[in-house]
Amino acid sequence: MLKTVSGTGLDNLWDDAKASGMTESDKLLYRSNLLGSDKRVTNYGGGNTSAKVMETDPLTGAEVEVLWVKGSGGDIGTIDKSGFATLYMEKLEALKGLYRGPEHEDEMVGYLPHCTYDLNPRAASIDTPLHAYVPKKHVDHVHPDAIIAIAASTNSKELTQKIFGDEIGWLPWKKPGYELGLWLEDFCRKNPEAKGVVLESHGLFTWADDAKECYELTLDTINRAIAWFEEQTEGVAPFGGAAHPTLPEAERRRVAAALMPAIRGMISEDSHKVGHFDDQDAVLDFVGATDMPRLAALGTSCPDHFLRTKIRPLVVDFDPANPDIDGTLDRLRGMIEDYRADYAAYYERCKHDDSPAMRDPNAVVYLVPGVGMITFAKDKATARISGEFYVNAINVMRGSDAVSEYQGLPEQEAFDIEYWLLEEAKLQRMPKPKSLAGRIAIVTGGAGGIGMATAERYLSEGACAVLADIDAEALGKAKEALVQRYGRDMVRSVEMNVTSEEAVAAAYADMAVEFGGVDIVVSNAGIASSAKVEDTTLELWNKNMSILSTGYFLVAREAFRVLKAQGIGGSMVFVASKNGLAASPGASAYCTAKASEIHLARCLALEGAPEGIRVNVVNPDAVLRGSKIWTGEWLDQRAATYGTDKEGLEEMYRDRSLLKRSVLPEDIAEACYFFAADTSAKSTGNILNVDAGNVQAFTR
Template sequence: MPQAEERRASRLLPSLWDEAHASTLDEPGRLLYRSNLLGADKRITNYGGGNTSAKLTEKDPLTGKDVTVLWVKGSGGDVGTMKRDGFATLYQDKLEALKGLYRGPEHEDEMVGYLPHCTFALNPRAASIDTPLHAYLPYPHVDHMHPDAVIAIAATATSKDLTHEIYGEEIGWLGWRRPGFELGLELSNFAKENPEAKGVVLESHGLFTWGETARECYETTLRIINKAIAFLDEKTKDRPAFGGLIQEPRSQDERRAIAARLMPEIRARIGQDERKIGHFDDSAAVLDFVGSKALGELAPLGTSCPDHFLRTKIRPLVLDMEGGIDQVISRLDDAIAAYRDDYARYYESCRHAGSPAMRDPNPVVYLVPGIGMITFAKDKATARIAGEFYVNAINVMRGASAVGTYRGLSEQEAFDIEYWLLEEAKLQRMPKPKALAGRIAFITGGGGGIGRATAQRLLSDGACVVLADIDVSALDSAKADLSERFGPDLVRSVRLDVTDESAVAQGFEATALEFGGVDILVSNAGISSSAPIEDTELAMWNRNIEILGTGYFLVSREAFRLFRRQKLGGAVVFIASKNGLAASPNAAAYCTAKAAEIHLARCLALEGAEAGIRVNVVNPDAVLQGSKIWTGEWREQRAAAYNMAPDELEEHYRKRSMLKRSVLPSDVAEAVAFLAGDASAKSTGNIVNVDAGNAQSFTR
């Protein structure tokens, strides 16, 4: 097979159905299995998009009789990651009875209020607005997907003719209609009038397919999508995407450097009312689009599939790279202001009497020719998913513009979905954001006990966290553990020597690229040493000063630079030590360096206040649990200083404290969370001792 044909063949979707596994599952299990297989491939459907269903026979818990129950993906779920409890279950006969209550398209939204009355077995999963689309199709198994290839056909000006050209009578076509009760009835009528059809293309929306069994439905869905993929591949095989490039991609290093510089600047301009988290994508599909001849024509048209612009807004903001990055930044204020004005125009021209108030008018998607795509949202997952949705939109525009004229939804249709009262009600039901949602924390010494506990504490409050540590093994372990517990979107890591000026700058650049900036610095990298002054070698002295003094200076300086560019304030927390206030024998180098940290924090508190940058100190004492500095010689040396065995040290410190309690990493993390968050918004230049009580280290 020639290479070009081989590549085209490899783009077709393979069936991953394992009958040996499927045969061990009950019918709801096979529905879930099918759903997860379909949702695992973003070419089939976008995150949270599409839905699957099965009409199954169940025992009615009230009568004990067999009844038909519709199992359908519930509201807000994702077919790729959902579990069994992600399905809504409804009595089919009650859903049929709703037809008698329907008063016509102008009243269809009120039908959603009846769906809870159809619930089977008190299932708490809310039914989605797509429920009637599945309920009224006379087939046991139904898939509704948003495949890029099919939407590319559905979003052309001649989509009906193209659908017939590709599928003949096997797949039908319905004109654009917003999802809801009326579309459910239209699908039902189509199925009755076309009993041989295997599915239908919805204009500017997606694909419905069906079958008698879970496997038949799954394989029909793949086959229909593959036909569209093959058709588009054949039509586009000798044509450059989007008419070809007029802006060649920069090198990867250049792209990353420019994005890292640009993202905090965007964040400064859109994050004043609500902190935003960024995401960068310079994949081949994105670079083909943002550097293309067709960018100026296609980008303003917006997306077509309803799921797309719910995540990405009606259109992106294109940033012209002419004149270089400095000129781009100088034009940002005007570019974003113009976007907001246009969004306000869109809202005012399309709004209805009862429309919700205008939401955040800032762009979500930023397209930068030669560089890539930047997306910003209230959290990392939403920013990443918005980027994925726009990649879906790029794929749709690529296919549609190659075989016809791409057509996005009109502004009014787009508005009617974006500001749909049912969507607004869904937004209002979302949980309140956590205390540090939208904040980005950079933690040095992130692989150690205090650093790891601090990361966990900030993550639990909704922050994104970058772990920085010179110990790769500890760093990898911490990242893996925290990613599993809080999700991979929220945790990044960077190997960092805090005494290396260029490495520190690169660490913050990497953070800006991953999340868009920094809001919180926890300076925690540490070492320990113990020796009488006459035995303290210069190398030991210098090492303490370099890591505990110079290291804290370098990371603070870089954080301040980023804070000032973002204009969003900032919070710096130094993890110093009781020894910074209370001298200890045989530890002159360590105690001196820790005292320097405390005074550096005071200086920075003075400098940062006018920019809203707060700098505070946490002074722990004797945190042995999970601490890297208490392993090896330091533990032995401190035990020797007190003339005791190393395993007696923790109990010694506990008894020495005024409160007679051991200090744990989580105790220090609690103090950091307070000083990093809004609860301490009016505190700077302070010291919080977390030492279980030590009179020598009282600050006053």
């Protein structure tokens, strides 16, 4: 569990009993996971750790010194031993003879694979020389807010000396790479008593010859900085004090639910984005503060921060004292266009002849006074992590500006890291996005067999999924099952009665705040009833119509409102039934309601087409396995209608089909996936029967 409490010292979590008997590489892993478990030490994916370990050379059998260091793209909090690169120290030392100077330092990365120990496939990171050339066995490099607040101050060298004396040194800003590794080595040789160094606008390095000692040194250094800031800032209003009121929580979420789909639509023209909303206290202190506009414009300092958040955020023109949501929405496009133009100008000012082409010019971080912070990225995890990084930046600005003057990284330096050719190469190696990456789906009846199978099919293709169901217990179980397979970032659930306007509207508002909007709507919630017409009560008739017809209407109506607010199209899938086309005896209420669904879909296909909203129908038949409607009276009633028992009903349905095959939830899910994916981008108003063949249900 990540510890995120601010304003208190870090706990020493080292357990001697647990560490006893560990190898040096095991201790490295243990130390790394402990450090990465607290966001005040370093953010997700940030920082790196290393150990120089004696290993047996697989070729010669001789003992050789090997550098174990966090590999490229890893996270020290969750890493396992396979996440570490391993390199011969002797070969890393030999690289010094190949180095041609700072203007050629990027080429040194190409030599790192030649230093690999034991054919380890884990790629070494750009920070490898920073660890290799520190003449100590164990090295920690982390990005604590309290240290970066020192490093990002205009007088960071003076502050470092004031807080740590000669124990922790200071080096001026230098882009991570081979040259900085040599700088660190030179510092260590000239300052043998020093235990670490603060890197300007970057972070902290600490070192020792023992794993536990290195861990405790890192914690102690951070705690000294935390204690110093607490003493210096006691009673000081952060960020110059409040300039705007903070809205109540419910109102904050209402504003976010209105803004997020609109923003998402404006920035998703080239690729769909997923959003994240954060209104924790640290964020609210910042977005409503007097100095927020000035500090936000300065951008972030630590390279890890702006790689995740872009050089600066977009401040939304919103006055919480006079909350005019409609007016803000009217001005929003102009704000976003201004940000793009500013970003393009930044690119033109800073680009080099060999710079990669300009990337997405849209903001990642959106600050809304009195409301909170919104972040958008290619997926939910990235959006959430980007928000976490900007919270780190907020904490840095809070400390730095209180004791000194905060400074962002110089624009050209920021550009040279953002558009670093090595960073571009890393991006080019990323796997191709899945077919539904960046899409957001809601599935009603999500706790049932078809609903859960459909949600899982979407999740498997990279979509985020919201399960909506009236059955709270089944919903909880379904959600947890999918979370176990796809992670908590990807799955949400909401209790929803599809016959309630208020419940449906609230579900879409929650989805907008959780993910940013919606792209795929699967109406699947249902019941089934069986009764001869003379035995069909008005209550039973109305219940079928309410859930299967009115419920589909309410879910679709709210979806159209959100989809139109986004303006990027979407796909709606009605899970109807073979019975909507082919009548069945003793089920007039059910069949009529299902026919209503099909015709509603046709009407919506007409209305949605000008907006790029596609509406299609999937007609299942006799999906017994995993379906909740086949576990109660409906099963008994249909068995009685056809003169068979429960065990024989599935066989009867299979034998009556043209293909003589059972229809499973996964079969319906595949059809729902087809209508959601771009492969059906030119299909709307269609009906796809998934019933193993029923001549009465042929559409023509």
